[in-house]
Amino acid sequence: MANPTAALHDPDTYTTGVPFELIEQLRAIGPVHWVDEPELPGLPAGSGYHLIIDHGPVTEVVRDPATYSSALGGTQIRDPATERDLHYVQRMMLNMDPPEHTRLRRMIAASFTPRAVRALEERIAGHAKGIVDRMLDGPHECDFAKDVAADLPLLTLADVLGVPAEDRGLMFDWSNRVIGFLDADYASSASFDAGQGTSLAREAVALRPSPDSNGHMPDPRGRDGMPDLYRYAHLLGDAKRADPGDDVMSILLAQREEDGGQLSVEKFENMFWLFAVAGNETLRNGLPGAMIALLSNPAAMAALREDPSLIPGAVDELLRWWTPVMTFRRTATRDTSLGGTQIRAGDKVVVSYLGANRDPAVFDRPDELIIGRKPNNHRVFGHGPHVCVGAHFARVQMTHLFQEVLGRTRAIHLAGEPVLLRSNFQRGVKRLPIRWE
Numbered sequence: 001m002a003n004p005t006a007a008l009h010d011p012d013t014y015t016t017g018v019p020f021e022l023i024e025q026l027r028a029i030g031p032v033h034w035v036d037e038p039e040l041p042g043l044p045a046g047s048g049y050h051l052i053i054d055h056g057p058v059t060e061v062v063r064d065p066a067t068y069s070s071a072l073g074g075t076q077i078r079d080p081a082t083e084r085d086l087h088y089v090q091r092m093m094l095n096m097d098p099p100e101h102t103r104l105r106r107m108i109a110a111s112f113t114p115r116a117v118r119a120l121e122e123r124i125a126g127h128a129k130g131i132v133d134r135m136l137d138g139p140h141e142c143d144f145a146k147d148v149a150a151d152l153p154l155l156t157l158a159d160v161l162g163v164p165a166e167d168r169g170l171m172f173d174w175s176n177r178v179i180g181f182l183d184a185d186y187a188s189s190a191s192f193d194a195g196q197g198t199s200l201a202r203e204a205v206a207l208r209p210s211p212d213s214n215g216h217m218p219d220p221r222g223r224d225g226m227p228d229l230y231r232y233a234h235l236l237g238d239a240k241r242a243d244p245g246d247d248v249m250s251i252l253l254a255q256r257e258e259d260g261g262q263l264s265v266e267k268f269e270n271m272f273w274l275f276a277v278a279g280n281e282t283l284r285n286g287l288p289g290a291m292i293a294l295l296s297n298p299a300a301m302a303a304l305r306e307d308p309s310l311i312p313g314a315v316d317e318l319l320r321w322w323t324p325v326m327t328f329r330r331t332a333t334r335d336t337s338l339g340g341t342q343i344r345a346g347d348k349v350v351v352s353y354l355g356a357n358r359d360p361a362v363f364d365r366p367d368e369l370i371i372g373r374k375p376n377n378h379r380v381f382g383h384g385p386h387v388c389v390g391a392h393f394a395r396v397q398m399t400h401l402f403q404e405v406l407g408r409t410r411a412i413h414l415a416g417e418p419v420l421l422r423s424n425f426q427r428g429v430k431r432l433p434i435r436w437e
Contacts, residue, residue: 005035005051008352009077011043011182011424018326018427020367023053023355031057031339035350037077042182046078049329049348050341053355055362055379057339061330061351063384068330068349070386071097076221076425077329077350085222092270094278098385103258104267108389111252119246120159121396127155128400132408141415145432148405149287152397153280160393161275162240162247167201167232169193174229175280178220183422185430188217200239204232226273233272237265249275275390281426282324283394286380287401288418288429289322290315295414295434297369304371305406314371315398320378321369326354326427328382353379354427411437 007013007022026033031054037046052058061068073079073086074095080086089095093104131151135142142148154168163171169192180186194205207227209218218225237253241262244250252271253263263271294301304311332347343349356379358366363373381388388394405412415435421428 003036005033008051009035009037009424010040011422014424014427015420015422017420018354020358023358027053027355032341043078047348049077049350050343051350051352052338053352054339055356055359058351058353058356058379059383060338061349062382062386065097065385067333067336069097069333070095070330072331072333073329073348075329077327077348080221081219085219088223089221091266092274094274101385105389107252107255107263110255111248113251116246116248116251120156120393123159124156124393124396125400127152128397128404131401132404136408141433141435143431144291144434145288145429150284152287152401153283156393156397157275157279160248161272162245162249163236164198167197170197170201170204170232171276171280174226175277175284177217178277179281179426180421180423180428181220200232200235203235204228207231229273229276230269233269234265236272237268279390283397285324285426285428286319286322286394287398288432289324289427290318290398290402291432291434292418292429293318293321293369295412300369300371301406301412304402308403308407310371311402312399315395316376316378317369317371317373318398319380320357320376322427323354323357323380324427325425327352327425409436
């Protein structure tokens, strides 16, 4: 097979589904594979990277930041275009290493107080009910990805961030532009109507970038590419310092750093970016991915409808089967060896959560959806120091939404083919037409 890894790098591949057979062919050869980075539409040429597809080596990489750094080159496969852009991404917690990452993560964890967690869980249950109320109030067809799945993480994040609910559509557009920068439908997303939002939203949207004469948007990983997000975050931070609420971000802003000072404006803005974009996208695609899993496995859907108490335990298997975040990048800090492959300092090392979550050495019948699978040591939320801080709330959201959807319908069917995102990073679902009885 000539250049077998090319398809795994090409974002066009994933618009028709994941090539799991190719991953298994590569796994039979070894756990680590070199991937070239030729220039592709929307992607510049790169230096190439080591792709890690087995569960054990993936786990080894993500739990060892001293050897495999998140900060040296960021966590996306493509390199930041300039040193300025690299410096920009390094100021986000996602692209930090200990001890700086540890300090910020500790502050976030302290902001999720027991009282705040209880309040969020109650609101999530109410949001899920309200979303399904609206779904069932209309015709017996909808786009599950946009009309149902997209709104729950937005409403939950609005609660976490203290964003007025009427402004939540901003986060939909921001996520589209950042995560879907390779997809023409998402790259210039501007569906939010500022006239329906707050004064903060109107001031931010005035800075929303537009495509240039060639139809290209500025790089959303550079600060210049997201001026509306940063302006909104700045205004929101000022408002919360002046009039704190009981949301997590107000609690975070009130904390003191180790030097006794409050969280800087820059750190708050980058924290807001992380929550508003990364905190949205995994579940936004995990929910329709889980629905596709159930539509592909009607016996599992029937079992969950008959016994809703199985849903909380099934959530991790639904997430494993779909795996919304396909890859994450690290950069080697020193010469080392992984899975029998020599890796040099400065090499890009990309973990495939898709590969890890279908590893037959860890998961019995890995391609099957087994809703009672135990143990389920998947890597959907990462592992080690960068394990997702919102994993608990993602599970709570998925549990409540599927309890509502399955508990209030007799049957659900596809009403058309799913439309998938053009991306080699996020396993995204743009449209999922369904009908129900």
